[in-house]
Amino acid sequence: MPLTLRELLAFDVLREARPRVLAGDASLDRVVRWVHSSEIYEIGPLLTGGELLLTTGLGLAGTDAGARRHYLREIAQRGVAGVALELGRTFPETPRELVEEARRQELPFIALYAVVPFIRIIEHVNTLIVDYAGRRLRLGDRATRALNETLIAGAGVAGVLATGAEVIGAPLVLVAASGALVAAHGVAGDREAWRAVEHAGCETPVTLHGGPWGRLVAGPGSALPGEDLMIALERTAVALALAMLRTGSPPSERDQQVSALLRDLIEGTAEADAAVRAMMAGFQLPPGHVLVGVAAEAVETAAALAVVDRAAHILHTSAIRGRVSRLVLGALAVPPSLTDTVGAAAQALEEALRRLSATQLRVAVGPPAADLADLGPSLRDARAALGLRRATPVVTTRALALDLELTRHFDPSHAADLVRRAISPLVDWDRTHRTDLVTTLETFLLHGCSPTRTAAALHLGRQSFYQRLHRIETLLGHPVTDPTVHTALLLATTAHRLLR
The missing domain is CATH 3.30.450.40 (GAF domain)
Known part of the structure; x- marks a missing residue:
């Protein structure tokens, strides 16, 4: 660690000098960058800050109180760590004006009541400073x-x-x-x-x-x-x-056209000519296919683009994708034979992540769009979903509908009130016992109150899950499977996660 003035004063070599701090006690934790000795009155302009200045006061001999104040004020303005005055050679006792000015400048001012050669102090402390700098x-x-x-x-x-x-x-x-x-x-x-x-x-x-x-x-x-x-x-x-x-070669003209189109779509300025611009960039929506918007954190652009391409290959279809700002945006053309278009796109992206070992990526899937002109809202929802903390690498906006809605109209005080009214006993228990009852309840509700699916999602044995569920219902005072409380509990657990 860098040496502070407080630490330096505890060294044996300085304790032998019987130091006494007369001013600037609150500033003793300043870092000492170097120890320097000088008897020059005009030393101020030669200092660069962080020094501990050692002096016998010889340069102040014959000066009046005003000159001594000016000397110390100029040194303080250079940002030195402190000044140590050895008594006995020039001054038998510390001049009062120096102490007063040091207090005014909040500058550590130390009187040394015993003589220790300055070279000993300088060699010892500066050696430690150099050793620390070298280690860094x-x-x-x-x-x-x-x-x-x-x-x-x-x-x-x-x-x-x-x-x-x-x-x-x-x-x-x-x-x-x-x-x-x-x-x-x-x-x-x-x-x-x-x-x-x-x-x-x-x-x-x-x-x-x-x-x-x-x-x-x-x-x-x-x-x-x-x-x-x-x-x-x-x-x-x-x-x-x-x-x-590291994205490989610079983007081609076609890639630039696609990125510009996707940027305009997400900003809502390309609805009218989207299909024409997509055709010019080499993409055409196959008849009967539905577009599903995709957004990925572009930690590694090449990897994110490859995941979208591989997902399209898994679905035996085509895709449009490109980099927009810090994201990779795109859309998968899902065949009409797949009734659950969003679910099919999510499964294909999960498989693509697995095959490419791109576990560091996070991907969000938006709602379906009939054509390119309607793709903007799907892209915007997918982008918003990326900002929500979820455990899975691929998320869908339909699974995060409640999160997205609460986020759009998020009021911390209202959210805290929801939590307090519905699940405060669980929050208090988790805080006191370092458990995850709120997360367990939310997972249970999101998995259709299925013990088997919830236990699997939480990587718990069924018996362990049932013990948690019993604790939750005991603390709340009612069964959580009651349909009349399902909405309130889901709102509260989601709000609690967003507040965290």
């Missing part, structure tokens, strides 16, 4: 070298996260600016990833295309000091941005 440089170099080797080997985001987590010694979680969980390493699942975010050791922004794309969070457990942890995390964030920018 070595850590940064080690992190950069390991991350560069990972990038050169062709590893994507998952590989960079794994390397960064190894250097840092803690879980790493990548969160998009929308709030969606994008990727993680060192955690068992999404729920554990969010726990790591809630108890983060530190975090740093991830910048892409000149703007904020998201944030990289280091979970608890790292043995690195705070500043060292931040250095390693920042190096990892840079490597992640490079991995995400």
Whole structure:
């Protein structure tokens, strides 16, 4: 850790000088960048900040009180860590004006009542400072070298996260600016990833295309000091941005046309000429087919595009897709033989993710659209769904209809009131006992109150689930399968998750 003035005063070499802090007690936690000694009156302009200045006051001999105040004021304006005055050679006791000015400037001012050669203090402290700086440089170099080797080997985001987590010694979680969980390493699942975010050791922004794309969070457990942890995390964030920018060759003219069309569709400005522009870009909706909008977090653009293409291949159909801002947007043309168009598209995307091992991607499926002119709302809903935290890599807007509706009209005070009226005993129990009864109840309601499906979704044995359900109904005082309370409970559990 960097040395503070408070820590420095506890060193034996300074304790021998019998230091006494006469001013600036509240500023003793300033970091000491260097220890310097000088007897020059005009030393102020030569200082750059962070120094502990040692002096016998020889340069102040023969000056009046006003000049001494000016001397200390000029030093304080340079941002030094503190001033230590050795008594006995020039001043038998500390001049009152120096103490008063130091207090006015909130500058640590220390009187040394015993003589210790300044060279001893300087050598001891500056050696420690240099050793610390060298160790930080070595850590940064080690992190950069390991991350560069990972990038050169062709590893994507998952590989960079794994390397960064190894250097840092803690879980790493990548969160998009929308709030969606994008990727993680060192955690068992999404729920554990969010726990790591809630108890983060530190975090740093991830910048892409000149703007904020998201944030990289280091979970608890790292043995690195705070500043060292931040250095390693920042190096990892840079490597992640490079991995995400690896999209292969520049987009073709056709790709640019598709991206422009999708951008205009989601902004609602391309309904009239959408079909013509799509044909010019090489896409035509087959007769009888229905379009289903798709949105994917473009952590790795090539991977997201490949997932949409593979899903189209699985459905034996065609697709339109392209990069729009930080997302990959598109649509699958679902054949008329598939009555559940949304479900078929979601299943195909899940299979595509599995076949391509693109587990770091999150994909949302919008409602069906009759043609390209109606695709905009489907794309907008799919984009909004990406911002909602769900455990599965593929989500549909119909499954998140309640979440989306609450989000559009979200009122924290109203949501908190819903939670308080319907499920406050469960919230209190979870907080006190570190359980997940609210999540269990929501999962049960979303799975049609089926114990078998709920237990499977929560990775629980049926007996363990029934024990939780008994606890839930005991705390609430009524059965949760009563149709008259189903809506209220589902609203409350969803609101509680959104509030978290």
